[in-house]
Amino acid sequence: MKFCVACSMPLEKEEFIALHNADGDFCIYCVDDQKQVKSCEDIFKGGVEYFINEENYPKEYAEKIVRKNMTLLPYWKNNPSACLKGEMLSDEEFKKLFCK
Numbered sequence: 001m002k003f004c005v006a007c008s009m010p011l012e013k014e015e016f017i018a019l020h021n022a023d024g025d026f027c028i029y030c031v032d033d034q035k036q037v038k039s040c041e042d043i044f045k046g047g048v049e050y051f052i053n054e055e056n057y058p059k060e061y062a063e064k065i066v067r068k069n070m071t072l073l074p075y076w077k078n079n080p081s082a083c084l085k086g087e088m089l090s091d092e093e094f095k096k097l098f099c100k
């Protein structure tokens with residue numbers, strides 16, 4: 001299965017893919033109306049809101065998850081952004097969270 005290279009959302013259906021370029025596939029949430037990849041800040045904020053609303057995690061914990069998640073993704077490895085600097089989950093904590 002394909003995953004969004006900017007937020008790791010599973011791209012189960014073709015309509016979830018909003019953009020494909022040299023970096024890979026991007027989901028509809030990571031691309032704006034002009035077909036530009038959103039800023040790191042916007043994608044980070046969206047991810048944090050997701051974990052707060054869907055999983056009821058406290059804000060600081062949600063931020064640590066999203067920061068770790070985005071740091072591991074190919075797009076942000078190629079486009080390092082200051083917004084991903086800060087506290088994040090360890091590899092161990094991250095693995096535990098997603099291998100339930």
Ligand SMILES: [Zn+2]
Nearest residue numbers: 004007027030
């Ligand atoms: Zn995405």
